[in-house]
Amino acid sequence: MDVSALMVSATAAMHVKNAAGTPLMDEGKPVRIHFYGPSTRQFAELETRQTERSIKRHNDNEGKLVARTAEQRREEAVEDLVLLTDRFENLTFGDKAGEDLHRAVYSSPELGFILAQGSKFVGEWGNFAGSTPPS
Structure with missing residues (x-):
């Protein structure tokens, strides 16, 4: 078997659904939202960021396990x-663009279903899987 046929794509598109589960048109x-996948530099950076947050929490709390608040969990997500x-x-939020647009959509509590779907x-x-391999 040629294992190269199993390579994953760098990005993939998620068809966004409304809160009731109906695909949006x-x-x-x-x-759709196009995400960087697990094989990318962005994903590796995310894993590093998550580890750093965990170590910081551990050090800040003198090694004690302390749960994050709902607000902290949401901000991190x-x-x-x-x-x-x-x-x-095909998704807008007022006149926002780029990273500001992404942040506005994901941080709106009333659009939390989009954050949950993306996560x-x-x-x-x-x-x-099944598209163009990462370069």
Whole structure:
């Protein structure tokens, strides 16, 4: 078996669903978010960032396990997903663009279903399988 056929793509598109689970469309075009996957530099940077946060919490609390607040968990999840977002497709939020757009969507509590979908999507290698291998 040629294992190179199993290589994953650097990015993958997630079709965004509304809170009820219906895929979103904008004038007949799918609303999608393109994410960097587990084989990328961005994902490696995310893992480093998460480890650094964990070590900092451990040191700040003198080695005691202390749960993060809901606000801290949400802020970290937003920043993590912003790092892994390549681009939005057919999705706007006022006049925001680029990273500001991504952050605005992910940090809106009323759009929390998008943050949840994205967080789940990027954690599954299979979502990045079967396309163009990373360069």
